Amino acid sequence: MEFYNSDIATIANLELIQFNADQSDDKALAWVKSLSMPWPMVMKANHKSVDFFTALGFRSLPSYALVSKDGEVVKVGRDYRALTEEGKRLIAEAAQ
Helix, strand or coil, X not given: CHHHHHHHCCCCXXXXXXXXCCCCHHHHHHHHHHHCCCCCEXXXXXXXXXHHHHHCCCCCCCCEEEECCCCCEEEEECCHHHHXXXXXXXHHHXXX
């Protein structure tokens, strides 16, 4: 939650989407509710029905993707900080 508050929430044009890999969706939902997480989550049972999950080739979690508002995949990786920095750079570049 700390990284979201410090790295994501402060950037108006950036959003985090979490992919849950827990064996139990019920336990995952309880965990999310207990922390009041403000971002959307895709549950494990729905991974295969989410086209970009398969298209991005996520094989393990956590995995992250930086996707433009137009749906263009900008960067994929396991290092959310690197993707956050790239997002900040692109937002600053677009504002110029």
